[in-house]
Amino acid sequence: MNKTLLALGLAVITSSSFAYDGQIDGGFTYKDWDNDIVDTDNTFNLKGTLYFDSVQTGKGPLNEAAFLGHNSNAYLGYSYKILETNEIFGSKLESDTHHLNASIEYFVEQFYLNGEIGFGQSNIKATEFGQTIDDEDEDVTTYRALVGYLPVSNLLLAAGIDGIKVEDGDDDNRFAVKAKYVTALNNGQYINLEADGAFGDVDSATIGADYYFDQAFSVGxxxxxxxxxxxxxxxxxxxxKYFLxxxxxxxxxxxxxxxxxxxxINxxxxx
Known part of the structure; x- marks a missing residue:
């Protein structure tokens, strides 16, 4: 009986078809800066996603299953960042930032909608020769809204707005674009191409590519x-990334x- 249950359990784990309704992602990033101002910053991220319909993973990379299935979802994210500057003539800055964001991602046939809003607070402390000379909090609000279209099933093109509002600071309302394409290659291999950008007072852009050797393992x-x-x-x-x-x-x-x-690491x- 025990051997039968074990065999069934292994069959479920190793099955080529698997469905899931939720996902939790967590990670930690360490950055070491080599300049005259910033020393290091450390960021912890946590994100929980709930899918409106079960995600099927029978075909395609496991990491791209929700996108390939056009699975609508809602997610909640949290990040905590600690930044320290170098000491300059006895003066130093430290900041702790908490940020919480909520979003909905929705697919309607060939159309795509994405809305996100976030709230953050930073505590900024200035010291001089080890003594605190200033300690204040700063609130930040972020938002993002995209409307997209999938001309073919695995290609997404979207555009919208990306904004940030800083308490007692400058606001930045930016034009945002997003693109993503996943396609199959030979022998069960796949490639993912993606780009994301926002353009305003501060311009930022990211492009990326991932090669999937099989459903589980990718390098990009x-x-x-x-x-x-x-x-x-x-x-x-x-x-x-590798799926155990x-x-x-x-x-x-x-x-x-x-x-x-x-x-x-994530x-x-x-x-």
Whole structure:
């Protein structure tokens, strides 16, 4: 009896077809800056997604199952970031930032809708020779809305707005674009191409590609550039993800750019 149950359990885990209704993603990123101002920053991310219909994983990469199935969903994300500057003539800044965002992603036949709103608060502390000389909080509101179209089933093109409102600071309402395409290659291999950009007072753009050796394992790269009107910084990253089974994956990323090196680890749990 026990052997029968074990065999059934292994068959479920290794099955080529698997359905899930929710997903939890978590990760940690460490960045080491090599400039005269910023020293390091550490970011923890957590995201929970609930799908309106079960996601089927019988075909295509496991990591792209929800996109390939056009599965509408709602998600809630949280991030916590700690940033420290170098000490300059005895002065130093430290900031702790909490940010919470909620979003809905909806597919209606060939049309795509995405709306997101976020709220954050930063505590900024200034010290001089180890003594606190200023300690204040700053509120930030973010929002994003996209409308898209899928001319073919695995190609998404979308555009909209991306904004940020800083308490007692400058607002930035930007034009946003997004594109994503997943296609099959030979022998059960796939490729994912994606781009995301926002253009306003601060311009930012990211392009990325992932090569799937099979349903479970991928290696990819991404390039990001940010231009605030005074200077631009760019960042290149190599990333990978592997599904140990259909409902559990681990991933990592290493990156480098203008005066920065970074390391990320992440995991995905589906249920």
């Amino acid at each position: 790269a991404a390039y990001n550039i940010v231009d605030d009107g005074n200077e631009d910084t760019d960042y290149f990253a190599i990333r990978s 089974n259909p409902n559990l994956a681990i991933g990592g990323q290493v990156g480098f750019g203008d005066d920065v090196q970074a390391f990320n 995991a995905t749990l589906r249920f």
